[in-house]
Amino acid sequence: MVLSKGEKTYQVVINIILILVTLIMILPIVLLFMCSITDENTLINNGYSFFPAKFGLTAYQYIWQNAATVFRAYGLTIVVTIIGTACTLILTSLIAYPLSLKNLPGRAFFNFYVFFTMLFSGGLVPAYIMWTTFFNIKNTIFAYLLPNLLLSAFNIILVRTYFMTSIPDALYEAARIDGATYFTIYRKIVLPLGKPIMVTIGLFAGLGFWNDWTNGLYYVNRSNMFTIQVLLNRMIQDIQALANNSNASGQAVLNLPTVSIRMAIAFVAILPILIVYPFLQKYFASGIALGAVKG
Numbered sequence: 045m046v047l048s049k050g051e052k053t054y055q056v057v058i059n060i061i062l063i064l065v066t067l068i069m070i071l072p073i074v075l076l077f078m079c080s081i082t083d084e085n086t087l088i089n090n091g092y093s094f095f096p097a098k099f100g101l102t103a104y105q106y107i108w109q110n111a112a113t114v115f116r117a118y119g120l121t122i123v124v125t126i127i128g129t130a131c132t133l134i135l136t137s138l139i140a141y142p143l144s145l146k147n148l149p150g151r152a153f154f155n156f157y158v159f160f161t162m163l164f165s166g167g168l169v170p171a172y173i174m175w176t177t178f179f180n181i182k183n184t185i186f187a188y189l190l191p192n193l194l195l196s197a198f199n200i201i202l203v204r205t206y207f208m209t210s211i212p213d214a215l216y217e218a219a220r221i222d223g224a225t226y227f228t229i230y231r232k233i234v235l236p237l238g239k240p241i242m243v244t245i246g247l248f249a250g251l252g253f254w255n256d257w258t259n260g261l262y263y264v265n266r267s268n269m270f271t272i273q274v275l276l277n278r279m280i281q282d283i284q285a286l287a288n289n290s291n292a293s294g295q296a297v298l299n300l301p302t303v304s305i306r307m308a309i310a311f312v313a314i315l316p317i318l319i320v321y322p323f324l325q326k327y328f329a330s331g332i333a334l335g336a337v338k339g
Contacts, residue, residue, distance in 0.1 A: 073311075073318070080104070080307035087303045103308035110279070114312075116268070117275040124188045124271060125253040132249040133242055135195055140203035141230050146213070155204075162197040172262060187263035188271060193252045199245050206241040207234060247321070254317060276309040 079092050083100035090097060107114060142148050143155055165171075171191060181187045211234065219229045235242070260274030270278065283302055 073314070076307050077311050080304055080311050082304060084302070084304050100304070103304040106283075106305055107279075107308060107312065113267070113270075113275065114272070117270050117272040120185075120269070121254060121271040121273070124185065125250050127185075128189050128193060128253040129246050129249045131189065132194055132196075132199070133246050136199050136203055136245055137230075137235065137238065137242065139195075140200050140207060141234050142226075143200070143204045144207035144211075145216075158197045158200050168262075175263065182263050183266045183269055185269075187269075188253070188256065188259050191259050191263070193249070193256060193259070196248075199248060203238070203241050203245060207238060210241075211237050250320075251317065255313075272313060276313055280306060280309060 075092060075094060078094055078096060079087060080103055081099050081101060082093070082096040083098040084102055086096055086098045086100070139158070143151065143158070145151070148154070166174075175187070175191055176182045179186070179190070181190060215233060216229060219233060224232070255273060257271070257273035257277050260269075260271055261277075264270065264274065283305055
């Protein structure tokens, strides 16, 4: 295919814009890593730089000193992310599938009910009382799974819209004529054809569970139940408390990596996501585009 001069110019401009956008997204991560391996005094005196005058691994050495605790927190985070993402996908699809059916009795009411939860909530204090008093989730794995992240009205609407616009009604009718039940249709037609949107929602949910630290802040106070985000947040707070304590003395306290440790902790926290995301990107792009089409 031969492109005209105007089309070539347009293609060049688009490529330049995409390269700039890519650099805008990648360079902060590179800077984050470079700062995490920069000597603490160099960071304080010279600021952040892609080319530090002096390198240092003090921040990672500090994290390595707590390796057993860090690995345990990583393990708990992985378990929470896997279980939470799986439960989110199952519950979201089970709600979105019937809402996508035009012959569902009371469909308008249920759609409004889901949308209503996007606008109003009971608030943090009632939620805390409910989860800790009636469900007793404090200091359990359910503290990371149940509050806030398990279900999202936005995700339900996104999946419902995808099912409505991407799966033909004739396919449902043919399956019912062949004697398929609604659950059989859901298992053998809806889920396979909904793979792009399910991967997209799975990525949203996985990121939410992986990055969550507020549930740990509210509902967990045992150190053996800390996820990686909660643990790293506590490490930062402990270092800041020691560094700001006027009564603290000793060379160990003076050498605490108060600046570089923040960069190292942030990089350690996002590294697994950076590894996994490229493998899911193609599903994410197609799923979010089709799921956002108005049904």
